[in-house]
Amino acid sequence: MSKTPINEAILSQVLHNVRNGQLRRCFEMGLEPEVLAQLQQPSALSLLLNTPVSWCNVTIDGEMVKKILNSAQRSDGEVRMIERALRLGATTHMLQQFFGLSPQDVALQRLMMGITARRGRWREFSEETDADLWYRWTHLMKEHQVSLADSVAMLDIAMLVAEEMKSPDSLVAEDAPEPLSLAVIWHRIQSWLREGLYPPSQGHGQLPRKPSAGTKLAQRKPGQSSPAEGDPEP
Structure with missing residues (x-):
């Protein structure tokens, strides 16, 4: 036998x-x-x-095998970038878009890092903050010569902006507002791109005006609520 x-x-x-x-x-x-x-x-x-008779059955979870292999193939740099994005307030949608992570993967990563996903409306910020954000972003884009076609490099620049605006030097005043999350910064950058304000030569050569809350609501479909801080508008 x-x-x-x-x-x-x-x-x-x-x-x-x-x-x-x-x-x-x-x-x-x-x-x-x-x-x-x-x-x-x-x-x-x-x-x-x-005995030549098989008395047990073994099944393979193909999706889990793929997930493990894909996770193992991530470079150390990509893993660090994912962790950095999460610490700065990236949304689940952003991590799906840039790194192909499923919502379950993102939730597990947040749990492992001790990060709680923020919910609720995006807070309003002043025109001064908006101008500061525009200056920092355009300066870094020019300094690093980032192409708009390179989405990962664009995300890296947005993270640099978030880190700069989160630094102690930017929060000197006791009543300084909470720093902008990466999700808010990325959403604002995308709005500038949709409006054709960047590169500046294609726009009007001046700082963009931050849309008011009323303007944002007017652009939404009837019955559509304000986006949660963790869920940017599509």
């Missing part, structure tokens, strides 16, 4: 669990207490080990 490799592998795991007192795992595998008692007899072990 020829052994069945899968039978041998499963039986070896069962015996390992029994020797280490992990009977619950044996039960979860489908073995009843009476069967485990019989496995104490060498003749029963020999019968299960040498």
